[in-house]
Amino acid sequence: MVKRTSFEGDACPIARSLEAIGDWWSLLIIREALFGLRRFGEFQSKLGMAKNILAARLRALVDHGILETAPASDGSAYSEYLLTPKGRGTFPILVALRQWSEAFDDHPEEIATILVDREKGRPVRKLELRAEDGRLLAPDDTALKPRRSSKMVGRSRSG
Amino acid sequence: MVKRTSFEGDACPIARSLEAIGDWWSLLIIREALFGLRRFGEFQSKLGMAKNILAARLRALVDHGILETAPASDGSAYSEYLLTPKGRGTFPILVALRQWSEAFDDHPEEIATILVDREKGRPVRKLELRAEDGRLLAPDDTALKPRRSSKMVGRSRSG
DNA sequence: CTCCAGTGGTTTCATAATGAAACTAAGTTG
């Protein structure tokens, strides 16, 4: 086989997400959808991508249950693309990507926008991973455990 | 031009991250590196990917400052690939992807592992976006503000 | 109802990326 690798059915949850949203455009489409865009033409002109690619991506996102089509809210016969709860659930992923750029990009001054708390207009906090008891967790403070057994699979060195 | 789209220099921080890690393999390589893998052969056999693709990705990740090469720690003349702080900074992105799968995947029973707090062996908390004052923020509770102005760019409807 | 611009695509074709396999060149082992 020479087909492009698929991660469908892979046991790794990260691979499974990438299967759905791990391409160049999907997350940007979702970002625009979170921002309020709904119509094919809006996505196309805002993202500046080829229409065939956009059509393919929208179809895939609908197939994955991330977007759904609905009759246009303006009363016209066209339809629009709305985020499902699953689609809206990608928000932390987008925030994590944004904050990674803000923290590590070589030219952060080129970043045009800041994500703020709508009510106060103040920048949001950085995402933090915490234990059940609230302790802040770095990568090395975590481990991967098989789902239904108690045998630990250790995370090794990787300082 | 028919070249593949590049997001380099794009003002959107999400596009900028995708430029570096937005392809099928990069995040999986980083995940394995976080788990402790260092050597070309380790990545290749663990991920099962073509060697030419792996070589290209590793080179790109090094170019982006996510990995760095170092003399092998086992004393041999080979070198190994280590995460930089920028590389380790992707941890929240990986956690967000994982948690999204856990929450929304159609077949969560196929997910093999749980991310736990190493010390207690208990599952970690879900990532949460919070305001400066600690309020939990949903997508609609946020807005995007231009970097150096105070003019607000509203997030509109979008459920 | 007819014409015509706008919307939302599909088709076509050239180029780029991916992947499998063969090949290569050091490093390492006996």
Add this chain to the structure above:
DNA sequence: CAACTTAGTTTCATTATGAAACCACTGGAG
């Protein structure tokens, strides 16, 4: 130094991407 391992590169077939042309349906003007 012969054989094997490691870490790639090269080659070639297939797939994905992207630009542009094309097309069907919508919605409004007259």
